[in-house]
Amino acid sequence: MPRFNVVLFEPEIPQNTGNIGRTCVALNAKLWLVRPMGFRLEDKQLQRAGLDYWQHLDWEAVDSWDVLLGSMDVSRVFLFTKFATQSYSKVSYALGDWLVFGSESRGLPQSIRDTFANQCVGLPMIGPVRSLNLSVAAGVALFEAHRQCESPLDSDS
Secondary structure, three states: OOOOOEEEEEEOOOEEEHHHHHHHHOOEEEEEEEEEOOOOOOOHHHHHHHHHHHHHHEEEEOOOOOHOOOOOOOHHEEOOOOOOOOEEHOOOOOOOOEEEEEEEOOOOHHHHHOOOHEEEEOOOOOOOOOOOHHHHHHHHHHHHHHHOOOOOOOOOO
16 A cells, blocks of 8 residues: 555656656655646656656556546545645645645646645745746655654665
């Protein structure tokens, strides 16, 4: 069972998806990809960003948001959006949670944000930046969820 579920809604940039996949492998999270995507899964840029970790990634691509909803525990969904009014670090994460991110150019549709209005969270930004790179945002979010659910970091050293 994955520790967390990371959802990319209609991702457009293969390098971001590859980087997020590598982060998912590092923390035993499952990556969900919601079609349509702006690339093919055989894309060399996707494979290059995921390095040789893609073979270890627990992932699944689904044809639509509605298909994915059937697999989700909707009470444990957190939507990451620049329109959120609560910080990602002020909510309590639990193992099995769903961390949902929109596409690089459009984010999450208003209809999805409205459905989960009380579960929208954002990363604070100071300055003129409108948004963070998707792989950076997903990494920050996933490591915060991990931090809250793990006491001290497991290490081989």
